[in-house]
Amino acid sequence: MSKQQAAIVSAGFCEHASKRSDVNMAEMANEAIQDCLNNANIEMDAVDAIVMGNMPAFEGANLPELWMTDWVGARDKPLIRVTTGGTTGGSVAIAGYYHVAAGLPGIETVLAVAFEQQSCGNTSVGLSSVALGEISIVNALGLPAESAMRIFGAGAAIGIASYQAINYMKRSGCTEEDLARVVVQNRRNAAKNWWTHLKMPDYTIEQVMATPYVSYPLRFGMVTPASDGACAVLFTREEIAKDTVDIPAYVNGVSSVANETGIVGYAAAGAGQLDPCEQLGAVESAKLAYSQAGISFPEKEIDYAEVYSPFPNQELMWLERLGLFKENTAHLRYRDGTTAPNGELPVNCSGGVNSTNAIGASGLERVAEAALQIMGKAENQVPKTVHTSIGHGWGGCINFVTLTVLSDQPRRK
Amino acid sequence: MVKLEYLKKEYEKTRQMPGKWPLSSYRYKFNITHFQPFLKALKEKRLIGLKCRSCNTVSFPPKLVCGKCLVQPDQWVALRDTGMVATFTANYMKDETTGELQSFPVIAIQQDGADTTFLTQLNPAVKFEDVYVGMPVKVKWKNQPEGNLGDIEYYDVIDDATKKMKLQNE
Ligand SMILES: [Zn+2]
Numbered sequence: 196m197s198k199q200q201a202a203i204v205s206a207g208f209c210e211h212a213s214k215r216s217d218v219n220m221a222e223m224a225n226e227a228i229q230d231c232l233n234n235a236n237i238e239m240d241a242v243d244a245i246v247m248g249n250m251p252a253f254e255g256a257n258l259p260e261l262w263m264t265d266w267v268g269a270r271d272k273p274l275i276r277v278t279t280g281g282t283t284g285g286s287v288a289i290a291g292y293y294h295v296a297a298g299l300p301g302i303e304t305v306l307a308v309a310f311e312q313q314s315c316g317n318t319s320v321g322l323s324s325v326a327l328g329e330i331s332i333v334n335a336l337g338l339p340a341e342s343a344m345r346i347f348g349a350g351a352a353i354g355i356a357s358y359q360a361i362n363y364m365k366r367s368g369c370t371e372e373d374l375a376r377v378v379v380q381n382r383r384n385a386a387k388n389w390w391t392h393l394k395m396p397d398y399t400i401e402q403v404m405a406t407p408y409v410s411y412p413l414r415f416g417m418v419t420p421a422s423d424g425a426c427a428v429l430f431t432r433e434e435i436a437k438d439t440v441d442i443p444a445y446v447n448g449v450s451s452v453a454n455e456t457g458i459v460g461y462a463a464a465g466a467g468q469l470d471p472c473e474q475l476g477a478v479e480s481a482k483l484a485y486s487q488a489g490i491s492f493p494e495k496e497i498d499y500a501e502v503y504s505p506f507p508n509q510e511l512m513w514l515e516r517l518g519l520f521k522e523n524t525a526h527l528r529y530r531d532g533t534t535a536p537n538g539e540l541p542v543n544c545s546g547g548v549n550s551t552n553a554i555g556a557s558g559l560e561r562v563a564e565a566a567l568q569i570m571g572k573a574e575n576q577v578p579k580t581v582h583t584s585i586g587h588g589w590g591g592c593i594n595f596v597t598l599t600v601l602s603d604q605p606r607r608k
Numbered sequence: 609m610v611k612l613e614y615l616k617k618e619y620e621k622t623r624q625m626p627g628k629w630p631l632s633s634y635r636y637k638f639n640i641t642h643f644q645p646f647l648k649a650l651k652e653k654r655l656i657g658l659k660c661r662s663c664n665t666v667s668f669p670p671k672l673v674c675g676k677c678l679v680q681p682d683q684w685v686a687l688r689d690t691g692m693v694a695t696f697t698a699n700y701m702k703d704e705t706t707g708e709l710q711s712f713p714v715i716a717i718q719q720d721g722a723d724t725t726f727l728t729q730l731n732p733a734v735k736f737e738d739v740y741v742g743m744p745v746k747v748k749w750k751n752q753p754e755g756n757l758g759d760i761e762y763y764d765v766i767d768d769a770t771k772k773m774k775l776q777n778e
Contacts, residue, residue: 337756411698
């Protein structure tokens with residue numbers, strides 16, 4: 196048993212929409228798997244193990260790996276499920292990578308599949324399953340239920356994003372128009388991919404600014420949708436990868452870092468992260484993954500980035516924390532077109548999580564798109580040659596970060 | 609593996625079956641021992657934080673375990689009733705009688721002398737447009753404190769001395 200160089204050779208999607216009422220969860224995941232296998236001309240027999248992941252709280256159907264076995268092609272094969280909140284997809288990718296990299300006998304090709312069918316359940320009930328414990332504690336400590344709901348009602352995923360937005364705008368001088376600009380770029384990019392959810396080829400900054408606030412400073416037109424969808428990625432060993440595709444996307448660095456629970460804290464006792472856009476977890480994950488991949492100058496060496504940003508301010512924040520832009524300058528790079536598909540550092544040409552968000556799948560979709568750009572097979576392929584790309588994931592209570600570094604060359608040994 | 613194309617000819621729409629997931633039927637457990645002195649102080653209109661002897665972090669409200677050092681903080685320190693807005697947002701709710709959409713600010717404050725944030729309410733008369741990061745605030749106590757979190761009715765805005773300093777400099 197020796198350590199193996201792993202590579203991505205294929206990725207597949209199913210069509211994403213707010214309600215995929217023509218399929219159930221199992222069928223939806225199956226669609227993405229079929230697409231992934233077809234794209235590489237591979238049969239399920241060639242797959243040795245399966246990693247799957249979603250957030251069962253959102254569908255309200257627990258332990259999907261038990262009853263979806265046949266639908267993900269796992270009968271008589273090793274199967275494992277990974278769930279880490281919003282980073283689920285990112286963790287599924289990392290688990291897929293480790294399966295191959297570990298060099299276990301008989302485990303050469305691994306299928307990673309992540310999905311979420313949010314229309315099955317109620318996202319706020321799903322999030323309540325996380326927050327209700329905290330809310331009941333403050334309530335038990337004497338804060339009236341009404342006030343508790345008011346305070347924590349501003350929480351959930353969007354509340355946390357608006358706290359981050361407030362502090363980012365204060366730090367950097369970024370305006371609401373700058374946030375709208377990020378959204379417009381994402382939605383226009385989404386229109387160039389067949390599988391995405393909010394395709395808006397003619398979206399403008401004025402249109403975004405005309406929508407009401409959902410949670411100050413984030414407007415309705417800036418917010419991620421709730422999608423149904425699935426994504427599958429095929430990991431394999433270097434030798435097999437070379438025989439399968441012209442340019443495999445080698446996985447040269449992975450990291451998954453947890454930071455302190457943001458803002459609310461355990462038993463609502465707050466957090467030591469006074470500035471929610473500081474994101475030390477992202478800084479740490481970048482250090483780890485870049486050093487594995489031998490990257491010393493991320494701003495020069497990385498050609499393409501897929502970052503996990505349901506809300507536009509997060510896209511700016513992540514690009515800085517992951518070392519791609521100098522602190523407090525990311526919004527300026529959107530003004531001058533650096534991040535456009537034909538720019539110097541194209542970002543989220545898939546339209547990102549801001550345009551499509553099947554939560555469990557979103558992290559894996561970032562890795563998939565980052566790989567496809569290297570392989571030259573992305574639908575919204577950038578004109579420049581992509582040698583090195585990153586796929587990032589974010590989740591939990593603003594405290595989990597996953598990062599995958601991909602390259603067209605195997606890791607220098 | 610199941611191949612979808614065979615099945616899809618049979619039907620166009622998946623059937624739906626309603627189900628319920630009653631979250632209130634679960635039991636959430638938490639430790640309250642470290643909260644008792646804090647609640648007792650609230651009844652006397654005093655604020656105290658819990659200090660970790662290992663890293664000197666003062667948590668307000670108190671934390672049972674310091675996540676950095678994995679030790680139990682056990683040193684109580686008195687805090688002033690003033691603090692600073694660390695971050696904020698606005699929440700929107702429909703007035704049940706008029707149906708009008710109302711907005712009010714929700715703030716995370718850093719109490720003077722503490723190193724953590726506390727999610728709380730601002731004086732409802734203050735508009736969220738007027739709130740900013742770094743805004744100084746002060747506890748507004750309930751008239752008859754009962755020794756619980758509700759004793760802090762809300763935080764009130766106080767004069768920002770740094771603004772005056774800026775004016776003098778100009
Ligand atoms: Zn400590």
